[in-house]
Amino acid sequence: MNQRNILEYLNKGRMRSEPWHGYAFWAGFISLFMIIVGIFGIAQHNIDMIFFGFFLGLIALGLCIYGIITFRHQPQGAKQEIRGQDLEQALDVTFSEAYTGTMRTFNLKTVRYCPDCRGSGQALDSSRKICPTCRGFGRFPHEERLEVQIPPGVEMGTRIRLAGKGQPGRGTESPGDLYLVTIVSPDARFKRVESDLHTTVEIPQAIAEAGGKVDVPAPDRRSLPLTIPARTRDGQMLRLDEQGMPQLGTGERGHLYVSVKFI
Numbered sequence: 001m002n003q004r005n006i007l008e009y010l011n012k013g014r015m016r017s018e019p020w021h022g023y024a025f026w027a028g029f030i031s032l033f034m035i036i037v038g039i040f041g042i043a044q045h046n047i048d049m050i051f052f053g054f055f056l057g058l059i060a061l062g063l064c065i066y067g068i069i070t071f072r073h074q075p076q077g078a079k080q081e082i083r084g085q086d087l088e089q090a091l092d093v094t095f096s097e098a099y100t101g102t103m104r105t106f107n108l109k110t111v112r113y114c115p116d117c118r119g120s121g122q123a124l125d126s127s128r129k130i131c132p133t134c135r136g137f138g139r140f141p142h143e144e145r146l147e148v149q150i151p152p153g154v155e156m157g158t159r160i161r162l163a164g165k166g167q168p169g170r171g172t173e174s175p176g177d178l179y180l181v182t183i184v185s186p187d188a189r190f191k192r193v194e195s196d197l198h199t200t201v202e203i204p205q206a207i208a209e210a211g212g213k214v215d216v217p218a219p220d221r222r223s224l225p226l227t228i229p230a231r232t233r234d235g236q237m238l239r240l241d242e243q244g245m246p247q248l249g250t251g252e253r254g255h256l257y258v259s260v261k262f263i
């Protein structure tokens with residue numbers, strides 16, 4: 001959770017709470033101006049000024065009153081019962097961790113609503129004073145330590161959902177979810193094609209001609225024994241069954257394809 005996301009979220013909350021206030025102010029201002037135009041029209045016996053001044057002035061006045069009424073009648077509950085927003089956070093994973101799966105512990109920085117004013121920042125006794133507990137901020141910074149199981153087989157952009165770990169909900173509403181988006185660092189030795197992996201092994205030409213055994217490094221630092229059949233050609237591709245990437249969900253592994261290169 002970075003600082004920018006928190007700020008965006010707080011600004012959105014602020015805009016949502018006062019949708020009509022600004023419009024009502026400007027409508028009132030315009031209606032006052034137009035009515036003055038209408039009065040000038042009467043003084044100057046100008047029927048166009050009278051008509052437009054009073055006609056547009058009354059429309060603007062109506063909008064102003066409508067704005068004030070809807071703002072006043074906005075139920076307190078509607079502003080305070082909002083489901084928490086979902087959050088997204090990038091998570092760096094090495095190629096080896098994507099191959100085996102791993103546990104990750106990290107600190108999640110988020111906010112908690114003030115329990116006394118339920119996030120409004122104002123004292124609940126409608127005295128329009130600021131809440132003394134949070135001094136009007138409505139929320140407190142909150143940090144939580146999370147432990148997450150990264151399943152084997154994640155790739156670039158895999159979303160791992162942590163239910164209820166997003167922004168808190170207001171009132172009785174449920175919190176949002178946290179989505180961890182995995183950023184898998186590449187490993188120069190391996191190329192991934194869906195759940196298959198491709199790698200290259202360098203062997204002396206003598207072994208290729210006579211046949212033999214070599215060790216092929218796997219992404220998790222194991223060495224996999226590979227049988228080189230006699231008369232193997234330069235550039236030939238061999239296969240290690242089910243030593244590729246696991247598929248997310250099923251756990252079934254792809255193959256590891258090994259290209260032979262003579263040294």
Ligand SMILES: [Zn+2]
Pocket residue numbers: 114115116117118119121122131132133134135136138
């Ligand atoms: Zn408060």
